[in-house]
Amino acid sequence: MEVTTSQGALLTLQLGDESTGIDILDITGLDPVKATIVSSSFANQDGAIYQSSRRDTRNIVMKLGLDPDPAVTDVLTLRRYVYSFFRPKSQVTLKFYVDDADDTVEDGYQISGVVESCESEMFTQTPEVDISIINFDPDFIDPNPVTVTGMTTADTDATYFPYAGTVETGITLTLNINQSLTEFSLYYVDGSQATWTMDVAYPFVAGDLVTISTVPGSKFAQLTRAGVTTSILYAVSPQSVWAQLAPGDNWFRLFASGTSNPGSIAYSKRFGEL
Numbered sequence: 001m002e003v004t005t006s007q008g009a010l011l012t013l014q015l016g017d018e019s020t021g022i023d024i025l026d027i028t029g030l031d032p033v034k035a036t037i038v039s040s041s042f043a044n045q046d047g048a049i050y051q052s053s054r055r056d057t058r059n060i061v062m063k064l065g066l067d068p069d070p071a072v073t074d075v076l077t078l079r080r081y082v083y084s085f086f087r088p089k090s091q092v093t094l095k096f097y098v099d100d101a102d103d104t105v106e107d108g109y110q111i112s113g114v115v116e117s118c119e120s121e122m123f124t125q126t127p128e129v130d131i132s133i134i135n136f137d138p139d140f141i142d143p144n145p146v147t148v149t150g151m152t153t154a155d156t157d158a159t160y161f162p163y164a165g166t167v168e169t170g171i172t173l174t175l176n177i178n179q180s181l182t183e184f185s186l187y188y189v190d191g192s193q194a195t196w197t198m199d200v201a202y203p204f205v206a207g208d209l210v211t212i213s214t215v216p217g218s219k220f221a222q223l224t225r226a227g228v229t230t231s232i233l234y235a236v237s238p239q240s241v242w243a244q245l246a247p248g249d250n251w252f253r254l255f256a257s258g259t260s261n262p263g264s265i266a267y268s269k270r271f272g273e274l
Contacts, residue, residue, distance in 0.1 A: 001027075002095040002108065003085050011085045013064075021068040021078050025128065029060035030096075030274040033138045055272070058135035060094065060113065066120075066127040075127050079120055086118040086131045094133070096140070096274055104164050109140035109274055139167055142269040149264045152256035158189055161250040165269040168244040170215030175254070175263040177208040184256040186212075188243035191250065196241035202232055214242040 001024070003011040015024050033055050039048035066078045086092065092115060095108035113135035120129040142165075150159055152175070163169070173186060183201040190196070200221070204210070209224040210232075219242055223232045243252075245267055254263055 001097065004093045004095070005085055006091045009085065018067055021066060021073060022082065023065040023067060025063040025065045027060065027062050029058055032273045033058050055138050058111070058113070058138040059116075060111075060133045060135060062131045062133075064129045064131065066129065079127065079129065082120075082129050082131075083118060086115045086129075086133075088115050088117055090115050092133065095143075098274065105142045105269070105271075107143050109271060110143045111135050111140050112137065139270040139272060140274060141271075145266050145268045147264055147266040149262070150254065151260040151262055152184060152254045153260065154255065154257055156253070158187065158251035158253040161245060161252055161265075163245040163247055163250055163267075163269070165245070165271055166247055167270050167272040168246055169267050169270045170213065170219075170242070170244050172215065172266045173210075173212040173254075173263065174266070175210040175212075175261055177204045177210065178206050178261050179259050180205055181256060181258065181261070184254065184261075186243065187253040187255060188241070189251040189253075190246050191248045196243050198240040198243065199237040200232075200235050200240075201237070202235040212236075214244060216244075 001013045001015075003013070013020075013022060013024050017023075035053050035055050037053045038051040040051055041048040064082060066075050066082070068074055068078050091112065093110060093112045095110045097108045098105070113133040116132040116134050118129065118131050120127065148159070148161065175184070181204040183199065185200070186198040188196045188198075198212075200210070200212070202223070204223075205225070207225070211220075211222045211224070213220050220231065221233045221236050222229050252265060
């Protein structure tokens, strides 16, 4: 596991490795987080009606043991060293590595949070530090985004997108316009073969760059023309669906009439647990 502070300081901890004097004793909060479910009840009806649900924030709690080499350092120095990485209200980024040759994430599962507490008993024969971190985005993210390039098409053929994450993820669509164009459409087909559409209508000209993000919390539609970037959110049809990749099988089709325009779809794999 790696811990990086907002100032860029790096702390590396490995399960079972006591060479640094800091030992990982326990970590909780790596399972799927609890969901909050909203329902409505009625006076003359048994049970309730499901309305919606969402996943809560994640709380990662770590217990670190302090076992210094007396010839090199002492408990007080080690404790203060740990404090320097986990000061309450400071922001930290955690990266977890899985010892599995078949794992698809090579550069660690990354998650950011804010330190809630960092506590240690001063007078004990087995000094330990208890750390609590609140992760407001509960997902672990593969820090290496995936980018798939392609072209607009005037036919009905869709491109297959297998997604290895365990929770939905938004995409960033980039389209390089090489001709005058009044509209284009993004068709998304999920694993159950349901089709969702996003329609964009605007007087595009050759040289335009269109960027659309469907990432929750960071949705936008932008046009870059002659080096100037402006919002064209109004060009997206109100009936459009801001598609997200679902775990498993997905398909996309970027439709535009006339000559094909080059584009790409980028996304980050998200995981609800380790």
